[in-house]
Amino acid sequence: MSKEKIALFTIFGGTGDLAKRKLYPSLYRLYKKGYLAEKFAVIGTARREWTDDYYREIVVNSIQDLVESPEHAQEFASHFYYQSHNVTDIEHYDILKLLSETLDTRYQLEGNRLFYLAMSPKFFGVISQNLKDCNLLTAEGFNRLIIEKPFGHDYESALELNNQIRASFEENQIYRIDHYLGKEMVQNISAVRFANNMFEAMWNNRYIDNIQITLSESIGVEERGGYYDTSGALRDMLQNHILQVISLLAMEPPTRLQDKEIRTEKIKALQAVRLFKPEEVSDYLVRGQYGPSSISGEELKGYREEFNVAPDSQTETFVAGKIMIDNFRWSGVPFYFRTGKRLTNKGTQIDIEFKNVPLNLFDNNDEPLPPNVLTIYIQPIEGFSLELNTKKVGLGLETETLQLEHKHSAETTANSSEAYEKLILDCLNGDSTNFTHWDEVASSWKFVDIIRKAWDNEIVEFPNYPSGSMGPVESDQVLTKDGFKWHWCPDKQ
Numbered sequence: 001m002s003k004e005k006i007a008l009f010t011i012f013g014g015t016g017d018l019a020k021r022k023l024y025p026s027l028y029r030l031y032k033k034g035y036l037a038e039k040f041a042v043i044g045t046a047r048r049e050w051t052d053d054y055y056r057e058i059v060v061n062s063i064q065d066l067v068e069s070p071e072h073a074q075e076f077a078s079h080f081y082y083q084s085h086n087v088t089d090i091e092h093y094d095i096l097k098l099l100s101e102t103l104d105t106r107y108q109l110e111g112n113r114l115f116y117l118a119m120s121p122k123f124f125g126v127i128s129q130n131l132k133d134c135n136l137l138t139a140e141g142f143n144r145l146i147i148e149k150p151f152g153h154d155y156e157s158a159l160e161l162n163n164q165i166r167a168s169f170e171e172n173q174i175y176r177i178d179h180y181l182g183k184e185m186v187q188n189i190s191a192v193r194f195a196n197n198m199f200e201a202m203w204n205n206r207y208i209d210n211i212q213i214t215l216s217e218s219i220g221v222e223e224r225g226g227y228y229d230t231s232g233a234l235r236d237m238l239q240n241h242i243l244q245v246i247s248l249l250a251m252e253p254p255t256r257l258q259d260k261e262i263r264t265e266k267i268k269a270l271q272a273v274r275l276f277k278p279e280e281v282s283d284y285l286v287r288g289q290y291g292p293s294s295i296s297g298e299e300l301k302g303y304r305e306e307f308n309v310a311p312d313s314q315t316e317t318f319v320a321g322k323i324m325i326d327n328f329r330w331s332g333v334p335f336y337f338r339t340g341k342r343l344t345n346k347g348t349q350i351d352i353e354f355k356n357v358p359l360n361l362f363d364n365n366d367e368p369l370p371p372n373v374l375t376i377y378i379q380p381i382e383g384f385s386l387e388l389n390t391k392k393v394g395l396g397l398e399t400e401t402l403q404l405e406h407k408h409s410a411e412t413t414a415n416s417s418e419a420y421e422k423l424i425l426d427c428l429n430g431d432s433t434n435f436t437h438w439d440e441v442a443s444s445w446k447f448v449d450i451i452r453k454a455w456d457n458e459i460v461e462f463p464n465y466p467s468g469s470m471g472p473v474e475s476d477q478v479l480t481k482d483g484f485k486w487h488w489c490p491d492k493q
C-alpha cells in the first residue's frame with residue numbers, strides 16, 4: 001500500500017518564523033520519505049504581497065540544509081503557492097477558496113484540507129469562522145485545523161477561543177500542537193512504562209519517592225520579549241509542556257495505544273492534579289527572573305534589559321514547584337519540576353527516584369544508600385540511565401552506585417524525525433494522540449490560573465538569579481524541606 005498522503009495545506013502565517021524554521025523543513029522531510037509525493041499542495045498566506053516565485057525561493061532557502069539536490073528542492077517547492085491574505089476580510093477567503101479548488105483539481109487532492117494556524121492566536125477564532133462561512137471546508141475530504149500555542153492566556157480566554165473554534169470545527173478536527181509531544185523521548189515514556197513489567201509494577205506511590213522534571217534552557221528570551229513579558233515561564237512552559245509530560249508519567253495504562261484511550265487517561269490524570277488554595281501557592285512554587293552576568297568573558301543582559309521587556313518587569317523567567325496528584329496511584333508522591341531561561345545548560349530530563357529498601361543491610365555509618373534513580377534524557381541527549389547500588393570489588397561489603405546507561409548515538413539523534421515532522425504526519429493520518437484535547441487544556445489552565453492570580457497580587461524582588469545558574473536558591477528548598485534534593489545539578493558539575 002502506498003504511504004503517500006494526499007492533502008492541501010493552507011498555512012496562515014506562511015511568511016513567519018515558525019513556517020520557515022519548522023514547517024517547510026518538516027514538509028520537505030516528509031517529501032523525501034515519500035509521505036508527500038505528487039498529490040499535495042501548499043498555500044502560504046500572510047498580509048505581505050509576495051509572488052509564487054518569491055515564496056518558492058523562501059521555501060527552498062528554508063530547507064537548504066536538507067536538500068537531496070537542487071532539482072529535488074525545486075520540484076518540492078513547485079507545489080507551493082502564495083496568496084496575500086487579510087484574515088478579517090471575507091473577500092479574501094473567496095479568492096482562497098478559488099485557489100484551493102484549482103489546486104484540488106490540479107493535484108487530485110480529494111478535498112482533503114489541513115489548515116495550519118501559525119500566527120497570532122487572536123486571529124484563530126476569526127479564521128476558523130471564516131473558513132466555514134466562506135465554504136472552504138469540503139464535504140468530500142477531511143478538514144483539519146492545526147493550532148499553535150498559546151491556546152488562551154487563562155481558562156476564560158481559552159474557553160472563549162475554544163467556543164469560537166468549535167462553532168466551525170468538531171473537537172476531532174482540531175489538532176492543538178504541543179511540540180513536546182512530538183519529541184522522540186517524550187513518546188518513549190509510554191514504552192518504558194508499559195513495555196517493562198519491572199517498571200510498571202513499581203510505578204506507584206509504594207515504590208516511587210518522587211519524580212523530578214527539568215526543562216532547562218541556556219538562552220534568554222532573545223527577540224521574543226514582547227510575547228514573553230505577557231506570558232512568563234508559568235504560561236509558556238508549565239501550562240503546556242510540563243503538565244503534558246506529567247500527564248504521560250502519571251496516567252493509568254490505556255486499554256489500547258490509540259488516541260481516544262490515551263487521551264482519556266491523560267485527562268483523568270490532569271483532573272487529579274491538586275488545585276492549590278491561593279494562600280498555599282508560596283508553599284508549593286518558587287519563581288525567578290534572570291539578572292545580568294558575565295560568563296567566560298561574555299556579558300549577558302538581565303531579563304529587564306532585553307528588547308521589548310519592561311524595565312521593572314515582574315514577569316518570571318523561572319518557575320519551580322511541586323505538583324501533587326490526588327489519586328490512588330500517586331497520593332503522597334511529589335512531582336517536582338523546574339524550568340527557566342538562562343540556566344546553566346540546555347537540557348530536559350526526568351528523574352524518577354525510587355524508595356529505599358525497607359531495611360538497609362548495607363548501612364555504612366548511618367549513611368542511607370543512594371536511591372535507585374531512573375533517568376529519561378529527553379534532549380539534547382536522548383537515552384536512559386538507571387542507578388543501582390552494588391558491592392564494591394574487594395574485601396568487605398562496601399557499596400558503590402553504578403549507572404547503567406544507554407544514550408542514543410549522535411547519528412541516531414540527528415537522524416531521528418523532528419517533532420513537527422511527526423506531528424504533521426500524525427495529523428495527516430487523523431491520529432490525535434500527540435495533540436492536546438480541550439479537556440487537557442482546560443484542566444491545565446485551571447491549575448495555572450490559581451498560581452497566576454496569587455502571584456499577580458504580590459510585588460517581588462527581581463532579578464533573583466544570575467544568568468548561568470540553575471535558578472534562585474529557593475528552588476532547592478522546595479525539595480529540601482521534603483527531605484529530597486535535585487538529582488540533576490549541572491551547575492555543580
Ligand code: BG6
Binds near residue numbers: 217236
Ligand atoms: C516553546 C516556548 O513552547 O518551547 C519557548 O514558547 C521555549 O519559550 C521552547 O524556548 C522550548 O522548546 P525546546 O524544544 O527547545 O525545548
